[in-house]
Amino acid sequence: xxxMIDAAVKVxxxxxxxxxxxxxxxxxxxxxxxxLDATGVRAGDDEAxxxxxxxxxxxxxxxxxxxxxxMAFMSGKLKVDGSMGLAMKLGSVLG
Numbered sequence: 001x002x003x004m005i006d007a008a009v010k011v012x013x014x015x016x017x018x019x020x021x022x023x024x025x026x027x028x029x030x031x032x033x034x035x036l037d038a039t040g041v042r043a044g045d046d047e048a049x050x051x052x053x054x055x056x057x058x059x060x061x062x063x064x065x066x067x068x069x070x071m072a073f074m075s076g077k078l079k080v081d082g083s084m085g086l087a088m089k090l091g092s093v094l095g
Contacts, residue, residue: 004056005032005043011063012041016093022086027053036090050082050090062094069094 005028012026012034020036025048027033035044052069054062058077061067069091072078080087 002031004028004060005034008034008059008063009041009043012036016041020090020093022050022083022089023048024086024090025051026059027051028056028059029053031056048082050080050084050086052087052090053079053081 008026008028016036019038019040021038023046024036025033025044025046026036027045032043033045035042035046035048054072054077058067058072062069062072062078067077069078069087073080073087073091
């Protein structure tokens with residue numbers, strides 16, 4: 001597992017301290033994947049209701065608050081596959 005995934009799991013765990021109502025997956029090509037669900041945040045690559053894919057720099061900018069998830073999606077830097085409703089819910093949680 002990459003250091004990027006480890007760091008992202010830690011940051012996302014703090015943001016989603018109560019877990020996430022649904023199953024979401026962040027995929028970072030070349031780094032790995034992160035699962036978010038009712039039990040919390042962990043590294044993994046399981047089935048999900050929504051899968052969000054972004055390069056490492058975009059994902060880092062979203063986590064740091066330098067780029068909104070909606071802006072990343074609208075500019076084509078964040079790909080969403082699956083439930084758009086869950087993706088929007090997750091975007092609002094991330095800030």
